[in-house]
Amino acid sequence: MSAEPGQNEPLKRTPLYDLHVALGAKMVPFAGYEMPVQYPLGILKEHLHTRAGAGLFDVSHMGQAYVDGPDLATTARALEALVPADIAGLRPGQQRYSQLLNDEGGIIDDLMVTRPALAKDDGRLLVVVNAACKDGDIAHMRSRLPSAVTVRLADDRALLALQGPTAKDVMARLSDMAGGLAFMTAANGKIGDFDCHVSRSGYTGEDGFEISLAAAQATDLAKLLLAQPNVQPIGLGARDSLRLEAGLCLYGHDIDETTSPVEAGLTWSIQKRRRAEGGFPGCQRIRDELARGPGRKRVGIKPAGRAPAREGTEMQSTQGERIGIVTSGGFGPSVNGPVAMGYVQSANAAPGTSVNLMVRGKALAASVVPLPFFPHRYAR
Amino acid sequence: MAIERFSKDHEWVRVEGDIATVGITDHAQGQLGDVVFVEVPEVGRKAAAGEAVAVVESVKAASDVFAPVSGEVVEANADLAANFALVNEDAEGKAWFFKIKLANAAELDKLMDRAAYDAFVKDNA
Numbered sequence: 001m002s003a004e005p006g007q008n009e010p011l012k013r014t015p016l017y018d019l020h021v022a023l024g025a026k027m028v029p030f031a032g033y034e035m036p037v038q039y040p041l042g043i044l045k046e047h048l049h050t051r052a053g054a055g056l057f058d059v060s061h062m063g064q065a066y067v068d069g070p071d072l073a074t075t076a077r078a079l080e081a082l083v084p085a086d087i088a089g090l091r092p093g094q095q096r097y098s099q100l101l102n103d104e105g106g107i108i109d110d111l112m113v114t115r116p117a118l119a120k121d122d123g124r125l126l127v128v129v130n131a132a133c134k135d136g137d138i139a140h141m142r143s144r145l146p147s148a149v150t151v152r153l154a155d156d157r158a159l160l161a162l163q164g165p166t167a168k169d170v171m172a173r174l175s176d177m178a179g180g181l182a183f184m185t186a187a188n189g190k191i192g193d194f195d196c197h198v199s200r201s202g203y204t205g206e207d208g209f210e211i212s213l214a215a216a217q218a219t220d221l222a223k224l225l226l227a228q229p230n231v232q233p234i235g236l237g238a239r240d241s242l243r244l245e246a247g248l249c250l251y252g253h254d255i256d257e258t259t260s261p262v263e264a265g266l267t268w269s270i271q272k273r274r275r276a277e278g279g280f281p282g283c284q285r286i287r288d289e290l291a292r293g294p295g296r297k298r299v300g301i302k303p304a305g306r307a308p309a310r311e312g313t314e315m316q317s318t319q320g321e322r323i324g325i326v327t328s329g330g331f332g333p334s335v336n337g338p339v340a341m342g343y344v345q346s347a348n349a350a351p352g353t354s355v356n357l358m359v360r361g362k363a364l365a366a367s368v369v370p371l372p373f374f375p376h377r378y379a380r
Numbered sequence: 381m382a383i384e385r386f387s388k389d390h391e392w393v394r395v396e397g398d399i400a401t402v403g404i405t406d407h408a409q410g411q412l413g414d415v416v417f418v419e420v421p422e423v424g425r426k427a428a429a430g431e432a433v434a435v436v437e438s439v440k441a442a443s444d445v446f447a448p449v450s451g452e453v454v455e456a457n458a459d460l461a462a463n464f465a466l467v468n469e470d471a472e473g474k475a476w477f478f479k480i481k482l483a484n485a486a487e488l489d490k491l492m493d494r495a496a497y498d499a500f501v502k503d504n505a
Contacts, residue, residue, distance in 0.1 A: 043414060043438075044439055047439075237439060306416075307435075308442070331416035331417070
């Protein structure tokens with residue numbers, strides 16, 4: 001999400017803009033939008049609140065799109081030509097994480113793909129892509145998909161995320177359907193009086209929900225959710241520290257057009273049938289990397305001291321050779337210390353390997369650690 | 381009485397005799413948000429005015445702290461190195477970063493007084 005559009009383009013606003021301002025948010029430019037980076041609570045407390053209660057995030061800047069074809073098999077096979085996940089095997093209402101790949105197996109964007117729950121919607125797939133990539137993703141999909149399969153951005157819809165251990169209690173109070181969803185499934189239903197499409201998923205490592213609804217109703221739903229006990233609005237700052245502790249990739253930082261899903265440690269998102277059959281962009285490279293191991297790997301990095309290592313920090317072996325680079329790094333409020341991730345040569349990727357982080361000209365001791373830094377608490 | 385001056389980089393300087401105590405302003409800590417790391421300079425380090433000599437990091441980002449005046453660092457705040465949150469609690473008091481022995485007292489004239497700094501912050505809001 002680092003690909004900032006031209007400075008001269010006017011910033012867009014989500015349907016919740018006025019609410020953010022009324023809540024006292026500090027608004028910043030992000031992926032072409034004016035977004036709340038934090039509210040008066042501040043990033044640290046917003047982060048900790050999300051791990052203890054429930055946090056409400058505006059993610060309406062992300063691209064929600066419909067991929068439509070004549071039937072499920074046609075639409076799924078068409079999308080499978082662009083992503084390495086098993087789409088044809090999705091059950092009704094099931095959601096999967098995947099990546100749009102270029103012909104070299106690099107990641108154009110990462111996305112969520114959902115098969116609608118109702119049989120009447122068969123032939124349609126719902127995708128959610130990153131804000132900064134959405135126009136490019138749509139153009140890419142249109143150029144590659146067969147003429148029988150169309151893509152349309154649902155820019156008349158907002159997207160809210162309610163994340164944290166008490167999110168399910170909020171849903172139990174307001175919805176007769178959302179609380180019953182299994183992790184990585186979705187359905188249509190009501191929250192309060194609002195018609196929503198709800199999935200049990202998120203980007204924090206916590207149990208939670210992502211709620212799509214008509215843009216015109218988004219502010220009223222947000223107010224309803226914020227009026228529930230133990231719900232706080234959470235900005236992009238805490239969203240970033242939450243996902244970093246959860247070991248989740250941020251597009252444009254931890255993954256980009258040069259990194260493959262295997263290097264990024266996302267092989268779990270390439271299901272067995274697709275590995276065997278291939279038929280996705282860059283499949284030669286990806287199968288080679290699966291068979292022989294990639295030359296570099298995304299790993300967790302735990303600095304030994306208190307100093308955070310930020311994106312772009314060089315990593316060296318204890319002998320002083322350059323072995324990699326930090327792609328995300330900062331302070332983890334729940335870990336109560338610095339956390340980072342980045343790419344290192346595979347020979348240095350084993351957990352427990354000592355590395356040096358070159359911060360302000362000094363070598364700071366750190367070690368390779370398994371991800372996530374904070375255990376996932378999804379509703380399995 | 382101590383002379384108080386402010387830099388455009390949002391440091392404050394309090395001068396008693398030839399020793400200047402330096403920290404970041406309350407406005408700066410508010411902009412940074414929750415401070416999670418501080419690095420203070422080593423005693424004995426010689427710094428030119430405008431040189432980055434300390435670091436303050438919030439959850440969001442790392443920021444340099446510059447020496448507003450030239451001189452030799454004669455003391456660093458050990459309390460601050462042990463309790464980074466002090467910056468948010470008392471930026472212009474207990475959370476001083478370092479003390480510097482002035483090499484050229486005339487440099488103080490290039491800094492702002494409180495009224496000028498407040499106006500500077502207001503203009504740049």
